[in-house]
Amino acid sequence: MAPSVSDVRSGSAPVVNSKNMQVTPDDKTTEDPRDSSIHRAVRSHTYGGAANLRDVFTNQASFSTSSSAQSSTLADHRIISDPFPNQDTGFSYEKRDQLGLRGLLPPAKQSLNTQVLRVLHQLRSKSLPLEKHVMLASLRQTNTRLYYATILANKEEILPLIYTPTVGEACQKFSHIYRRPEGLSISLEDKGKVASIVENWPVPAGSPRIAVITDGSRILGLGDLGWNGQGISIGKLSLYVAGAGIHPRATLPIVVDLGTNNKKNLEDPLYLGLRRTRATTEEYIEFMDEVMEALHSRYPNLIIQYEDFTSENAFRFLERYQDKYPMFNDDIQGTGSVILAGFTNAARIASKESGRPLHDHRILMAGAGSAAVGVGKQLMSFFTRQGLSEDEARERIYITDSKGLVTRDRGDKLAEHKIFFARQDNEGRQIKDLAETIDYVKPTAILGLSTIKGTFDETVIRKMATLNKRPIIFPLSNPTDNSECTFEEAVRYTEGRVLFAAGSPFPEIEAGASPTGERMIPGQGNNFLVFPGIGLCAALCKAARVTNEMITESALALSDALNDEERKEGRLYPNTERIREISRDIAVRCIQMANKQGVTRDGGKTAAMDEEELRDWVHGEMWVPRYDADEA
Ligand SMILES: NC(=O)C1=CN([C@@H]2O[C@H](COP(=O)(O)OP(=O)(O)OC[C@H]3O[C@@H](n4cnc5c(N)ncnc54)[C@H](O)[C@@H]3O)[C@@H](O)[C@H]2O)C=CC1
Ligand SMILES: CC(=O)C(=O)O
Numbered sequence: 317m318a319p320s321v322s323d324v325r326s327g328s329a330p331v332v333n334s335k336n337m338q339v340t341p342d343d344k345t346t347e348d349p350r351d352s353s354i355h356r357a358v359r360s361h362t363y364g365g366a367a368n369l370r371d372v373f374t375n376q377a378s379f380s381t382s383s384s385a386q387s388s389t390l391a392d393h394r395i396i397s398d399p400f401p402n403q404d405t406g407f408s409y410e411k412r413d414q415l416g417l418r419g420l421l422p423p424a425k426q427s428l429n430t431q432v433l434r435v436l437h438q439l440r441s442k443s444l445p446l447e448k449h450v451m452l453a454s455l456r457q458t459n460t461r462l463y464y465a466t467i468l469a470n471k472e473e474i475l476p477l478i479y480t481p482t483v484g485e486a487c488q489k490f491s492h493i494y495r496r497p498e499g500l501s502i503s504l505e506d507k508g509k510v511a512s513i514v515e516n517w518p519v520p521a522g523s524p525r526i527a528v529i530t531d532g533s534r535i536l537g538l539g540d541l542g543w544n545g546q547g548i549s550i551g552k553l554s555l556y557v558a559g560a561g562i563h564p565r566a567t568l569p570i571v572v573d574l575g576t577n578n579k580k581n582l583e584d585p586l587y588l589g590l591r592r593t594r595a596t597t598e599e600y601i602e603f604m605d606e607v608m609e610a611l612h613s614r615y616p617n618l619i620i621q622y623e624d625f626t627s628e629n630a631f632r633f634l635e636r637y638q639d640k641y642p643m644f645n646d647d648i649q650g651t652g653s654v655i656l657a658g659f660t661n662a663a664r665i666a667s668k669e670s671g672r673p674l675h676d677h678r679i680l681m682a683g684a685g686s687a688a689v690g691v692g693k694q695l696m697s698f699f700t701r702q703g704l705s706e707d708e709a710r711e712r713i714y715i716t717d718s719k720g721l722v723t724r725d726r727g728d729k730l731a732e733h734k735i736f737f738a739r740q741d742n743e744g745r746q747i748k749d750l751a752e753t754i755d756y757v758k759p760t761a762i763l764g765l766s767t768i769k770g771t772f773d774e775t776v777i778r779k780m781a782t783l784n785k786r787p788i789i790f791p792l793s794n795p796t797d798n799s800e801c802t803f804e805e806a807v808r809y810t811e812g813r814v815l816f817a818a819g820s821p822f823p824e825i826e827a828g829a830s831p832t833g834e835r836m837i838p839g840q841g842n843n844f845l846v847f848p849g850i851g852l853c854a855a856l857c858k859a860a861r862v863t864n865e866m867i868t869e870s871a872l873a874l875s876d877a878l879n880d881e882e883r884k885e886g887r888l889y890p891n892t893e894r895i896r897e898i899s900r901d902i903a904v905r906c907i908q909m910a911n912k913q914g915v916t917r918d919g920g921k922t923a924a925m926d927e928e929e930l931r932d933w934v935h936g937e938m939w940v941p942r943y944d945a946d947e948a
C-alpha cells in the first residue's frame with residue numbers, strides 16, 4: 317500500500333523554507349579556480365554535463381559554455397546522473413526545456429515531499445535491513461537531496477538503517493554490496509604520493525570541511541574489517557549532514573588501507589582492499605603522518621574525525637595530532653562526551669530518589685579499550701564538578717577487561733591506556749568475575765564497552781537492582797548483537813527501576829507490558845548525539861584545534877538540552893527527532909568555548925556575537941535539503 321502524506325512525519329519536514337547551501341565548503345580554498353567555477357555552476361543550477369564527481373572536475377570547461385543553448389542542451393541533460401543537482405521528477409517544465417530534459421523524465425512534475433513518499437513506499441516493501449540500507453545508499457548516489465529529505469522526515473525509521481545497527485552488517489559485507497566509489501581510499505601502496513591522491517579528490521563544490529577517517533581495524537564491536545570500514549566513514553558523515561546541516565559536498569569519507577588481519581576478507585575474491593596483513597606500528601606512524609600532512613596542506617580548515625581505529629592506535633594518533641591539527645577521536649572523546657551527558661542526567665534522578673550525594677556515585681565499566689577509557693576520563697569531570705579532586709574522581713571509576721578488574725598488581729603487562737584507571741587500592745585482591753566485582757565495588761552505575769553480548773546477564777543486573785533504588789545500566793557496545801544486555805532484560809530484572817541507555821536503538825516498552833505500568837523509553841547513548849555538533853562548531857569557527865574543554869562543553873550542552881517534556885517521559889537524552897536543535901546548541905556552546913580558548917580562526921566573527929545572535933547564525937548556516945523554490 318502506498319504511504320499517505322501523513323506517513324511522512326513532520327518535525328524537520330523534508331522541504332522547508334530555509335536557505336539552501338550554508339555550511340558550505342571552505343570559502344578560502346574555493347579560490348581554487350576549479351572549485352569556484354563548479355561551485356557557481358552548482359549554485360545557479362546551470363550544468364555542464366558531468367556524469368559523476370570526477371567528471372564534474374574534468375568537464376568543468378563546459379560550465380563556461382553552458383549559457384550557449386546549443387551546447388548546453390547536448391550536455392546538460394546529464395544533470396539527472398549527478399546526485400547533487402539531480403531533482404528527477406522535481407524539475408519544473410521550464411527547467412526541463414532549458415536543460416533538454418523533455419522526454420527523459422516521466423511527464424508528471426512532483427515535489428520533493430511526494431518523492432519522499434515514493435522512497436518510503438519502496439523502502440517499506442523490503443523486509444531486510446541490509447536491503448533497505450543498499451536502497452538508501454543507491455539513493456544517496458543518485459539524488460542527494462532526496463536522500464537527506466527522506467532521512468530528516470523519518471529519523472527514527474531511517475537512522476538505524478544508515479547507522480547502527482545496520483551499518484555494521486553493511487561494513488561486514490561492504491565489498492559485496494559495493495556499487496560505485498564514494499569517498500577517498502588511500503592505501504599503503506600510495507606511500508610517498510599521498511598528496512597527489514588527495515589532489516585527486518574532485519572538489520565539486522569547494523573544499524571539504526569535515527572528514528571521517530578510519531583504518532577499518534575495529535568497526536563497532538565487529539573487529540577488523542579492513543577496507544570495508546569505509547562504510548562507517550560514509551555512515552558517520554551522513555549523520556553530519558542530517559544531524560548538523562553540514563553541506564553534503566563539504567564531507568569527505570576516508571578509509572586508509574594498511575592491510576587487514578581478517579582472514580575471511582583476505583580469502584574473499586570480492587574483497588576490495590589490499591590483500592596483505594596489517595602494517596607494523598612504524599609503517600603506520602609514517603603513513604598516517606603523511607596522510608595528515610597531505611590533508612591539512614590541501615585543506616587547512618578540514619576537521620578530521622578519527623573513527624574505529626584499534627584502541628592502541630586511537631590513543632596514539634589522538635596524542636600525536638590533537639595539538640597539531642583540527643581533529644578529534646570520536647570513540648574516545650565523542651563517546652566520553654555523550655556518556656558524561658547521559659550519566660549526569662541519570663545520576664541526578666538516582667540521587668534525587670535515593671538521597672545519595674552526587675559525588676558518591678561509583679562507576680564500574682566492563683571494557684578497558686578506547687571507548688571505556690575515553691568515557692572514564694570524561695566522567696571524571698562529573699566528580700570534579702561536585703568538588704572532588706582529580707585523584708578522588710579517578711577513584712570513583714573502575715574498569716574491567718577480559719581478565720577481570722584492572723589492577724596495577726594483576727601480574728600481566730597492562731596496555732598503556734589501561735594504567736590510568738588500574739586500581740592500586742585492591743590490597744592484592746584480583747577479581748575475574750563481573751558479578752563478584754559488583755559485590756566488591758558496589759557500583760551505582762555499570763557501563764558496557766566490552767563488545768561482548770550478554771556481559772550484563774541476569775545475575776549482574778539483579779545485583780545492581782539489589783544495591784540501588786535506581787540502578788544505572790548502560791550497555792553501550794554496538795551493534796545491537798554486541799550489546800551487553802537488551803532493554804527488555806534490564807527492565808525485567810530490575811522490575812522497571814533501571815535508568816537505561818544503549819549504544820544501539822532498542823524498542824520502547826509499552827505501558828501494558830511495562831512492570832511500572834508506564835511506557836518506558838530506552839536512551840540511545842551513542843556519540844552521534846554529539847559529534848555532529850562538535851564538527852559543526854569546528855567547521856563554522858574554523859577551529860585550529862578541537863580542545864578537551866570543547867569536548868566537555870559539548871557534554872554539558874547535551875545534558876542541558878533535555879527539555880521538561882523529555883524529563884517527564886523519563887528520558888536521559890533528548891529525543892533524536894530534535895537532533896538539529898541539539899547540534900545547534902552544542903555548536904553554540906563549543907564555539908563559545910573555542911573563542912575562550914583562542915582556537916578560532918574566523919577573524920573574530922563569532923566572538924563578536926552574543927549567544928542569541930550566535931544561535932541564530934549557526935541555525936542559518938545549516939544546510940537544508942530542498943529543491944529550488946520554483947521547482948519544489
Ligand atoms: N555507544 C557508543 O557511542 C560507542 C560504543 N562503542 C562500542 O564500544 C565497544 C568497545 O570499543 P573499543 O573500546 O574501541 O574496543 P576494544 O576492543 O579496544 O575494547 C574492548 C575492551 O573490552 C574488554 N573485554 C572483553 N571481554 C570483556 C568482558 N567479558 N568483560 C569486560 N571487558 C571485556 C577487552 O579486554 C577490551 O579492553 C565497541 O563495541 C564499540 O561499538 C565505541 C564507541 C562509541
Ligand atoms: C558508535 C561508535 O562510534 C562505535 O560503536 O564505534
Ligand SMILES: [Mg+2]
Nearest residue numbers: 536623624647
Ligand atoms: Mg566508533
